[in-house]
Amino acid sequence: MSSGAPDAPARQLASGRGRSTRGAPPASRPGGAVLLTGATGFLGAELLVAYLERTDRPIYALVRGATERDAAARIERTLRGLFGPDHPYGGRVASVHGDLARARLGFGRRGEALAERVSEIVHGAASVSFENDLQTARAINVEGTRRVLEFAERCQARGGLRRFTYISTAFVAGEHAGCFSEDDLDVGQRFRNPYEQSKFEAECLVAHWRERLPVTVVRPSIVVGERDTGWTASFNVLYWPLRAFSRGAYAAVPARGDAPVDVVPVDYVADATLALSQAPEAASATFHLTAGRHLSSVGEVVELASAFFDRPAPRLIEPVVYRRVLHPLLLRATRDERFRRALQRSEVFFPYFSARVRYDDRRTRAALHGTGIEPSPLCDYFDTLVEFALAAKWGRREIPRRGAVAPLWSARRAQRPARARRGLALMG
Secondary structure, three states: OOOOOOOHHHOOOOOOOOOOOOOOOOOOOOOOOOEEEOOOOHHHHHHHHHHHHOOOEEEEEEEEOOOOOHHHHHHHHHHHHHHHHOOOOOOOOOEEEOOOOOOOOOOOOHHHHHHHHHHEEEEEEOOOOOOOOOOHHHHHHHHHHHHHHHHHHHHHHHHHOOEEEEEEEHHHHHHOEEEEEEOOOOOOOOOOOOOHHHHHHHHHHHHOOOOOEEEEEEEEEEOOOOOOOOOOOOOOOOOHHHHHOOOOOOOOOEOOOOOOOOEEEEEHHHHHHHHHHHHHHHEEEEEEEEHHOOOOOOHHHHHHHHHHOOOOOEEEOHHHHHHHHHHHHHHHHOOOHHHHHHHHHHHHHHHHHHHEEEEEHHHHHHHOOOOOOOOOOHHHHHHHHHHHHHOHHHHHHOOHHHHHOOHHHHHHHHOOHHHHHHHHHHHO
């Protein structure tokens, strides 16, 4: 790392101070600073790790906060959680007090100076809740993205913008059935929730800026914890049904056994995003960061969960029948309030148990060929994910990334009942 880079961001802005390489090649490129949005979130934090450990670039992190000091404290807490208290990166990262919901991102006069220094933007901040109404989701995911694009245009005018990387989602495909390619976007699909619709609208907005900006779009599918340790700061989507099942809440689920479950570990998504953001040929292209040939299914997830928790597999019932008949009956019959809450919170995820879409990732595979960056079969790290979730009490106990260690689940597997061992053996 260059000797002059470490203190640059902190000196340049008056707004406050601010992984393992897994075999991937160094991604450092000459140029200006990187503006990262969403750095205090789950995927954004993993991206922050990648940029700090594998490039020499100064990083500006857009952070909300009541004051500039509060924003700086938030990014420092994030860095300590990622690297420990003695990390060497404080001087390379500067918090930028701002807000996607405010005009000009709330930068004020600092915006012009920042635009002259930033040559790359990675926009990952988003409202990811499935339960928000559409207006709330649009305020961040669409209008917030518009404001970041406008700032990117200012960067382009001031000093030149090398890349704008937008983190979308594979679920812009909505309820589309069949193959969804990396060139597809509007195929007349309907959406399961405001999150999907707002991200679709945001990607449509980004597409209109391709002629003005060097844009790369990445579309992750269901993002779960790291493969090696299971570490995650987000216990949504796959985790909620698993948590409910671990408590015995599911005697039946609304699903088809052959329905695809597209899961990718966060380390793959971060590594791939960084690599693609540095590749000249990736400008003006869209990439599916999906499971590809390692695609799982509802049936496999049920078997893995049944073996891990040593519980009988729930019965798979036609989704329409379950939602209209069985689910209301279960809610009325359940006296255990924990089970009732688990069932209710799981409702927003039920539509994903009967998906019919498959994501074509051939462009991504070609772009990453030879880098060693690729997803893994879910069965290879499923137990690690669940061990961490249990240790973290499904998100109620915070475990910093630096404190996550690979669990000894292989030893625990040997101690499980024969039925559980047989279930895992069937998975190969």
